[in-house]
Amino acid sequence: MSLPSEILIKMYRAMLRIRRFEEQIWEVYTGGLMHGLAHLYIGEEAVAVGVCAALRDDDFITSTHRGHGHCVAKGGNLEAMMAEVMGRVTGHCRGKGGSMHIADMSVGILGANGIVGGGFGIATGAALSAQKRGTDQVAVCFFGDGASNQGIFFEVMNFAAIWKLPVIYVCENNHYGEYTPTENVTAGKSIADRSLPFGIPSTTVDGSDAIAVYEATAAAVERARKGDGATLIECDTYRYRGHHVGDPGEGYRSKEEIESWMAKDPIQLLRTKIMDDNIASGAELDAEEREVEKEMENALEAAKAAPYPDVEEVNQHVYA
Amino acid sequence: MSMREMTYGEAVKEAMAEEMRRDPTVFLMGEDVGKAGTVFKVLLGLHDEFGDDRVIDTPIAEAGLVGLGVGAALTGSRPIVDIMFGDFIALAMDQIVNQAAKLRYMSGGQAIVPITIRSTMGAGRSSAAQHSQSLHAWLAHIPGLKVAIPSTPADAKGLFKTAVRDDNPVVIYEDKMMYALKGMVPTEEDYTIPFGQAHIKREGDDVTLIATSSMVHVALDAADALAEQGISAEVLDPRTLVPLDRETLIESVVKTTRAVIIDEGYKSFGITGEIASTVYNGAFDYIDAPIVRLGAMDVPVPFSKPLEDATIPTPEDVIKAVQDMKIIHR
Numbered sequence: 225m226s227l228p229s230e231i232l233i234k235m236y237r238a239m240l241r242i243r244r245f246e247e248q249i250w251e252v253y254t255g256g257l258m259h260g261l262a263h264l265y266i267g268e269e270a271v272a273v274g275v276c277a278a279l280r281d282d283d284f285i286t287s288t289h290r291g292h293g294h295c296v297a298k299g300g301n302l303e304a305m306m307a308e309v310m311g312r313v314t315g316h317c318r319g320k321g322g323s324m325h326i327a328d329m330s331v332g333i334l335g336a337n338g339i340v341g342g343g344f345g346i347a348t349g350a351a352l353s354a355q356k357r358g359t360d361q362v363a364v365c366f367f368g369d370g371a372s373n374q375g376i377f378f379e380v381m382n383f384a385a386i387w388k389l390p391v392i393y394v395c396e397n398n399h400y401g402e403y404t405p406t407e408n409v410t411a412g413k414s415i416a417d418r419s420l421p422f423g424i425p426s427t428t429v430d431g432s433d434a435i436a437v438y439e440a441t442a443a444a445v446e447r448a449r450k451g452d453g454a455t456l457i458e459c460d461t462y463r464y465r466g467h468h469v470g471d472p473g474e475g476y477r478s479k480e481e482i483e484s485w486m487a488k489d490p491i492q493l494l495r496t497k498i499m500d501d502n503i504a505s506g507a508e509l510d511a512e513e514r515e516v517e518k519e520m521e522n523a524l525e526a527a528k529a530a531p532y533p534d535v536e537e538v539n540q541h542v543y544a
Numbered sequence: 545m546s547m548r549e550m551t552y553g554e555a556v557k558e559a560m561a562e563e564m565r566r567d568p569t570v571f572l573m574g575e576d577v578g579k580a581g582t583v584f585k586v587l588l589g590l591h592d593e594f595g596d597d598r599v600i601d602t603p604i605a606e607a608g609l610v611g612l613g614v615g616a617a618l619t620g621s622r623p624i625v626d627i628m629f630g631d632f633i634a635l636a637m638d639q640i641v642n643q644a645a646k647l648r649y650m651s652g653g654q655a656i657v658p659i660t661i662r663s664t665m666g667a668g669r670s671s672a673a674q675h676s677q678s679l680h681a682w683l684a685h686i687p688g689l690k691v692a693i694p695s696t697p698a699d700a701k702g703l704f705k706t707a708v709r710d711d712n713p714v715v716i717y718e719d720k721m722m723y724a725l726k727g728m729v730p731t732e733e734d735y736t737i738p739f740g741q742a743h744i745k746r747e748g749d750d751v752t753l754i755a756t757s758s759m760v761h762v763a764l765d766a767a768d769a770l771a772e773q774g775i776s777a778e779v780l781d782p783r784t785l786v787p788l789d790r791e792t793l794i795e796s797v798v799k800t801t802r803a804v805i806i807d808e809g810y811k812s813f814g815i816t817g818e819i820a821s822t823v824y825n826g827a828f829d830y831i832d833a834p835i836v837r838l839g840a841m842d843v844p845v846p847f848s849k850p851l852e853d854a855t856i857p858t859p860e861d862v863i864k865a866v867q868d869m870k871i872i873h874r
C-alpha cells in the first residue's frame with residue numbers, strides 16, 4: 225500500500241515540529257526559562273505522528289508524562305504548549321498543568337499524565353462514551369513499556385474486550401522505564417502478547433517507521449469504527465535523551481546502543497522515503513524545515529512575552 | 545554521643561544501611577531504588593553494598609509492590625517499600641488501608657505486619673498536581689498504621705530505624721525539598737527515636753508553633769523574625785502523627801497560651817484540625833487567642849511558579865498569624 229503523498233508530507237512536517245519543539249524545550253530548560261522538568265520525546269516522533277495521522281480531529285487520545293509529541297501530533301498549538309511548559313497564562317492549561325499535564329479538549333487531547341498508567345482508564349472510558357453516544361469516534365491510549373506493568377492495564381483490556389470498545393492501546397516500548405531496562409522488570413516475550421488472552425488482536429511495529437505506525441493504526445481505527453473492538457499496537461522505539469531534561473541519559477545506556485538507534489532516525493527515514501519516491505525534493509523538504517523553524521521561533525517569543533497567571537487564578541477551576 | 549554532619553538524604557540512607565546490616569530479614573524494594581539510587585539519588589551506594597537480593601528494582605506497579613510487601617511482612621520478612629512520590633500511594637491504598645492496617649486486628653492479634661513504607665511529600669519543585677501533594681493525613685486517619693514525618697537529618701535517621709524495628713506497618717514521609725538539608729546526626733548503631741515523642745525545636749513563652757516536616761523550618765524562620773519583634777515563639781515538632789504526643793503539645797500551649805499549627809497537607813480535614821482540637825480540649829482554660837491552622841491551600845498544586853508558591857504556608861503567614869494575636873506582655 226502506498227500512502228497519499230500529502231499524508232507523507234504532513235507526517236514529515238509533524239515530526240519536524242515535535243523535534244524542534246523538544247530541542248527548544250531543552251534550550252528553555254538549560255537557559256533557566258522554565259521551572260520543573262520535562263520528558264523529551266526526541267527519537268520517538270514516528271509513533272505519535274504515525275498514530276495521530278490516522279485519527280480524526282474528533283477522536284481522542286490520552287497521553288503520558290512524555291507527552292509533548294502526542295500533543296503536537298494531535299493538533300496542540302506550539303505557542304500554547306510552549307507557554308504551558310513555561311507556566312504562562314497563555315498556555316493550554318493557563319499554566320496550571322505544565323509539561324506533564326498538557327490538555328486540549330478541543331482537539332481530543334484528554335491530557336498528558338503524571339501518573340504512569342494514568343491514561344488507561346480515561347481512554348477506555350472515552351471509548352465507552354463514544355459507544356454509548358453512538359458516534360464512531362475512537363480513543364487512543366499512549367503508554368510506555370513501564371506502564372504496561374500497572375494492573376489497570378489488564379483491567380481495561382478486559383473491559384474493552386467484553387464490551388468491544390473502540391479503543392487502541394499504543395505501547396511506546398523505548399526499552400527503559402526511567403533508569404531500569406524493560407526486560408529486568410517485564411515478563412513475557414513482548415508486550416504485544418499481553419492482549420491476546422483477552423481476545424484483543426495486537427501487532428508490533430517498527431516505531432521509527434512512521435508509515436508502518438500509520439498503517440497499523442489505520443487498520444485498528446477501521447476495526448474500532450466498525451464496532452469490532454480494541455487493538456494493541458506495540459511500537460519499538462527509543463528516546464535519544466535522558467528520562468527527563470535533568471538526566472544525561474548515559475551510564476545506564478551504552479553509547480553504541482544510543483548511536484544505533486540514532487542511525488535509524490525516524491525523520492531521516494521518512495525524508496529518504498519521500499525523496500526516493502520523488503514526492504518532494506530535498507530543497508522542498510528544507511523549506512518545510514525553515515517554516516517549522518520560524519513557527520517555533522514565533523511560539524517561543526510569544527510564550528516568553530506572555531505573563532504568568534494572576535495569583536487570584538489559583539482558586540479558579542477547582543470545581544466546575 | 546558521637547555525631548557527624550550529614551544531609552537528610554544521607555541520614556535516611558545510613559539508617560537503612562544500618563538496619564539492613566543488623567537484620568538480614570530487612571530488604572528494600574521500589575522503582576529505581578537499585579543502581580539508580582532512587583530518582584532523588586539519595587540511596588546511591590546502597591545497591592553496591594547489598595546487591596540485587598536486598599535492594600530490588602521493581603516493575604512500575606504500586607498496588608502489587610505494596611501488596612507483596614504486606615505479604616512478606618506477614619511471613620517473617622521486614623520489607624522497606626519505596627513509593628517514589630507520595631501521590632502514588634493513591635495507587636496502593638487498598639493494600640495499605642484494607643490489608644496492612646487491619647491484618648493484625650482482624651486476625652485477633654495473630655499477625656504482625658512489620659512493613660515500612662517510605663515516600664515523599666511536599667510542593668515547591670514545580671512538579672504540578674500529581675507530584676507535589678502532602679497526603680499524610682490520609683494514612684494518619686487509619687487505625688493500625690503509624691505515620692512518621694521527620695523534619696531534620698537526625699530525626700530522619702532515628703525515626704527511620706524505629707520504623708524498621710516496629711512490628712506495625714509504618715509510613716514515613718520525607719519532604720523531597722529537604723534532602724540536601726544538613727545537620728548533626730548521631731552515629732551509634734542503636735540510635736533510634738521512640739515514636740510518639742514530640743520534639744521542642746526551639747523554646748519560647750508567648751506562642752507555640754506546632755509544625756511538621758519542612759514546615760518546621762518555616763516555623764523556625766518565623767520564630768527568628770518574631771524574636772526581633774520581642775515575641776518569644778516555641779517551635780514544636782510532633783515527629784510522628786500516629787502515635788501523636790498529645791501531652792507535650794498541650795503542655796506547651798498551657799505554658800504559652802497560644803498556638804499556630806503549620807502543616808503542608810491540604811488545610812481542610814487535615815492534621816492541623818486534629819492537633820487544634822487536641823490543644824483546645826487539653827489547654828482550654830489557658831488559651832488566650834483562637835488557634836490558627838495553616839496548611840496548603842485547598843487546590844490541586846498548580847504548576848506555574850507564582851501560583852504554586854501561593855499555595856504553601858510561608859514564614860510571613862506564620863508571622864502575620866502571630867501578630868494578629870496582639871500579644872501584650874504584662
Ligand SMILES: Cc1ncc(C[n+]2csc(CCOP(=O)(O)OP(=O)(O)O)c2C)c(N)n1
Pocket residue numbers: 289290338339340341367368369370371372396398400401402467575604606628632635
Ligand atoms: C504511578 C507512577 N509511578 C511511578 C512514576 C514515576 N515515573 C515517571 S516516568 C516513569 C517511567 C515510565 O516508564 P515508561 O512507561 O516506559 O515510559 P517512558 O518514560 O519510558 O516513556 C516512572 C517510574 C509515576 N510518574 N507514576
Ligand SMILES: [Mg+2]
Pocket residue numbers: 368369370396397398399400401402
Ligand atoms: Mg519506557
